[in-house]
Amino acid sequence: METQPVEYPPHDPPSGGVADDDTLQRAQRGDLPAFRVLLRAQKSRVFSMALRILGNSADAEEVAQDVFLQLHGAIAQIATGEHLKHWLLRAVSHRCIDRLRSQGSRPRLVPMAALPEDALATAPDASGDHLAIAQVHRLLPELAAEARAVLLLRYQEDLVPSEIATVLAIPVNTVKSHLRRSLEWLRAQLAGDSHGS
Amino acid sequence: MDLEQLLRAAFALRAPKADFEDVVMARVATARAPVVRGSASRRVLVGTVLAVAAAASMVAVQLMRAPAPAVAVTSSADVDFAGTDASSSPPADVMLPGAERIQIPRSAFMAGESPPVAQRTATTDAPVAVKPFTVRMQPLRNEASELDARAAIDLYYTSLVAGLRAVPGLTLVELEAADTGASAPGEFRLIAFGSAPQPQKVMLGISEGAVEMPGGGVGTRFAMQRIVDVVPTCSNAPLNSAERASCNDPVSVAAAMVDTLRTRIFPPDPSLRQYLQARLTDARLDPNLRLKALTDLLPQKGMGNAPSPKLDDAAVCAAAELAAKSPDALVRARVWQALRGAAHADLLQPLVSAARDDADSDVRLQAVVTLAADFAADESARAALQSIARDDSRALVRALAQRGLNGDAAWKDYVVSSLKDTNRPITERMEAFMYHMYQPSPGGGVLISLDSRRILDDEVIKALGKALPQAASLPDVRRMSPQLVGDIAQVKTPAADAVLAELLEPGNGPELRRAIVTQLTRRSSESRVRAMLEKIRSGDADPQLRQMAEQALSGKPLAEVSPGVTLMPPLPPR
Numbered sequence: 157m158e159t160q161p162v163e164y165p166p167h168d169p170p171s172g173g174v175a176d177d178d179t180l181q182r183a184q185r186g187d188l189p190a191f192r193v194l195l196r197a198q199k200s201r202v203f204s205m206a207l208r209i210l211g212n213s214a215d216a217e218e219v220a221q222d223v224f225l226q227l228h229g230a231i232a233q234i235a236t237g238e239h240l241k242h243w244l245l246r247a248v249s250h251r252c253i254d255r256l257r258s259q260g261s262r263p264r265l266v267p268m269a270a271l272p273e274d275a276l277a278t279a280p281d282a283s284g285d286h287l288a289i290a291q292v293h294r295l296l297p298e299l300a301a302e303a304r305a306v307l308l309l310r311y312q313e314d315l316v317p318s319e320i321a322t323v324l325a326i327p328v329n330t331v332k333s334h335l336r337r338s339l340e341w342l343r344a345q346l347a348g349d350s351h352g353s
Numbered sequence: 354m355d356l357e358q359l360l361r362a363a364f365a366l367r368a369p370k371a372d373f374e375d376v377v378m379a380r381v382a383t384a385r386a387p388v389v390r391g392s393a394s395r396r397v398l399v400g401t402v403l404a405v406a407a408a409a410s411m412v413a414v415q416l417m418r419a420p421a422p423a424v425a426v427t428s429s430a431d432v433d434f435a436g437t438d439a440s441s442s443p444p445a446d447v448m449l450p451g452a453e454r455i456q457i458p459r460s461a462f463m464a465g466e467s468p469p470v471a472q473r474t475a476t477t478d479a480p481v482a483v484k485p486f487t488v489r490m491q492p493l494r495n496e497a498s499e500l501d502a503r504a505a506i507d508l509y510y511t512s513l514v515a516g517l518r519a520v521p522g523l524t525l526v527e528l529e530a531a532d533t534g535a536s537a538p539g540e541f542r543l544i545a546f547g548s549a550p551q552p553q554k555v556m557l558g559i560s561e562g563a564v565e566m567p568g569g570g571v572g573t574r575f576a577m578q579r580i581v582d583v584v585p586t587c588s589n590a591p592l593n594s595a596e597r598a599s600c601n602d603p604v605s606v607a608a609a610m611v612d613t614l615r616t617r618i619f620p621p622d623p624s625l626r627q628y629l630q631a632r633l634t635d636a637r638l639d640p641n642l643r644l645k646a647l648t649d650l651l652p653q654k655g656m657g658n659a660p661s662p663k664l665d666d667a668a669v670c671a672a673a674e675l676a677a678k679s680p681d682a683l684v685r686a687r688v689w690q691a692l693r694g695a696a697h698a699d700l701l702q703p704l705v706s707a708a709r710d711d712a713d714s715d716v717r718l719q720a721v722v723t724l725a726a727d728f729a730a731d732e733s734a735r736a737a738l739q740s741i742a743r744d745d746s747r748a749l750v751r752a753l754a755q756r757g758l759n760g761d762a763a764w765k766d767y768v769v770s771s772l773k774d775t776n777r778p779i780t781e782r783m784e785a786f787m788y789h790m791y792q793p794s795p796g797g798g799v800l801i802s803l804d805s806r807r808i809l810d811d812e813v814i815k816a817l818g819k820a821l822p823q824a825a826s827l828p829d830v831r832r833m834s835p836q837l838v839g840d841i842a843q844v845k846t847p848a849a850d851a852v853l854a855e856l857l858e859p860g861n862g863p864e865l866r867r868a869i870v871t872q873l874t875r876r877s878s879e880s881r882v883r884a885m886l887e888k889i890r891s892g893d894a895d896p897q898l899r900q901m902a903e904q905a906l907s908g909k910p911l912a913e914v915s916p917g918v919t920l921m922p923p924l925p926p927r
Contacts (some may be wrong), residue, residue, distance in 0.1 A: 165387045175638050188605045190379065195374055203369040217369050217376075292363040311357065312364035343356055 483522030513609035682713035725757025818852030
């Protein structure tokens with residue numbers, strides 16, 4: 157099968173942005189309100205990653221809580237706002253992957269009645285692609301945990317493969333391989349779905 | 354839409370539930386609290402905290418619970434602050450039964466000063482034995498009617514319980530509502546009450562059961578009582594602003610309360626002491642945090658636990674270094690004040706230097722008082738005090754150096770004579786009196802004792818009455834005016850009431866007049882007071898004052914008519 161080249165254009169970071177250094181420094185001095193500011197800015201990023209890797213919001217909230225608790229204990233090690241973002245993405249990815257592995261979770265087919273909560277919560281968009289978005293959410297749990305994490309880091313967080321490799325501590329070629337295979341598989345599945353198969 | 358666009362649309366960020374932040378902050382504050390899985394409906398509120406006094410009703414309730422008849426309790430006046438207005442009441446120290454003083458430190462009310470529990474956990478996990486103890490906690494009575502207030506109070510209480518569960522050695526027993534039984538020796542009892550008349554306030558009281566009382570016998574010791582205000586005064590501030598950063602939310606406030614209980618009320622925790630000492634000696638830490646560590650390390654008089662051990666050499670050295678090098682004069686002053694009583698030989702020379710040479714007169718003042726208190730017999734200290742008493746540029750510093758040399762009698766003469774001396778600037782007339790009555794505490798609160806009130810004889814009150822109209826605008830006087838008029842009102846002599854009547858005249862400031870009416874409400878059954886209130890009700894130009902007088906004369910709680918000047922309501926029966 158012929159594959160299309162994957163490009164990695166720069167994108168604006170998703171909402172949440174990067175913490176300013178002053179807030180970070182105050183949090184490092186034990187300032188709880190400053191830590192709350194960091195939490196507020198980063199919670200959606202961390203929760204969304206967890207939700208899409210784990211597939212349900214209760215587990216995602218628990219993991220996200222654990223990540224921020226871990227962050228509080230390690231806040232002194234964070235050098236910059238950018239470092240904070242990557243630290244959080246690494247922590248949530250690893251925790252989710254570990255959790256799925258410890259549960260013996262494998263890729264599985266998800267019946268329509270048991271769509272991931274993210275798919276159920278997707279609002280219709282103006283372009284009429286909400287059905288396709290729901291299909292993505294339905295298909296996502298069928299990918300291996302690490303592949304899910306790679307896909308999310310690429311398309312939720314707009315990281316390039318080298319950054320994803322750093323976050324997940326895997327070779328960059330593995331990242332590219334995951335991306336290529338996942339996109340091929342998704343494209344095929346969506347094409348099949350669109351034809352009613 | 355191509356696949357990559359589709360994926361970006363599908364992976365738009367999703368926010369967790371509304372209570373996520375609160376749950377995380379509660380877990381951060383408690384470190385080892387169990388995970389809460391998103392069902393509880395908590396509200397994000399930002400609050401600020403003030404410390405005020407205990408209600409007389411708390412005394413009554415605790416008296417009923419006291420297991421032994423020989424309960425030593427001071428009169429309600431000793432624990433009863435009035436004018437608990439958030440804008441005017443400073444953090445304060447409250448007299449305890451047995452004429453002991455309890456300090457309500459400002460540190461508990463400052464954002465970010467609470468040491469991170471997650472870091473502390475590492476210390477508390479150290480294999481150092483903590484004496485086991487029990488806290489019996491009665492269920493929260495949340496009578497606030499507003500949704501936000503109820504949520505804030507609930508969150509505060511939940512965080513408090515979670516924090517207490519994480520305290521090493523503490524067994525938390527949550528009681529049934531009807532359980533008002535006596536505490537066993539060494540046990541603590543804690544009640545929390547969310548007030549309906551004063552929304553977004555929580556009254557917290559903790560007592561220690563069956564302790565030996567100073568006058569003999571066994572009784573219940575009131576370890577600490579506070580009113581916590583969870584009004585989100587900073588909620589409109591931008592997220593990243595300094596104003597927002599200085600706000601506290603109920604979770605932070607609860608964490609600070611747990612810290613205070615651990616350091617001041619509960620049995621000493623050696624691992625916590627190690628942690629605090631490490632913070633004090635950490636020169637990279639913010640000076641304010643080091644100061645807080647120092648004040649938490651020092652022995653606390655009048656607390657429920659045994660006195661803490663004295664500072665060791667390393668801690669003394671670190672404190673002296675902090676006092677010498679901190680660029681913040683307030684920190685330097687508070688360090689010297691906090692070190693009062695340490696009487697460590699290594700402090701003598703740094704104290705002499707600070708007392709003589711510090712550029713800030715408040716720092717010199719605190720250094721002088723500590724020097725006089727701890728080294729009065731030392732020749733070099735006395736020589737320094739003599740030169741300061743002669744040469745310092747500030748009259749109060751000179752007077753305090755004289756006090757160190759000549760004792761209290763001369764000091765009190767100075768306080769009275771300076772108050773009467775109309776040739777002095779009003780600031781100078783008032784500052785010795787205010788210092789005598791309301792000394793600042795190292796934690797930023799105010800120390801109030803029965804002894805200081807003894808200076809309020811008729812002569813002093815008359816002099817005060819003449820000075821106050823002019824002095825009412827001075828920041829320190831204005832800040833303490835509710836307490837000051839309350840102290841005058843409690844003298845209850847004709848001369849004192851005449852001064853209050855003069856100060857009630859329309860030419861004086863509205864804040865001062867409202868504070869006086871608030872105080873007189875407590876004596877509204879007395880004919881002399883009723884006459885003053887009748888005069889206000891019948892013809893005063895200030896409608897709020899008229900309403901307050903009307904309310905006071907009818908015997909209704911003042912809080913219902915004057916949200917700015919409030920009294921702590923009595924604790925309703927369970």
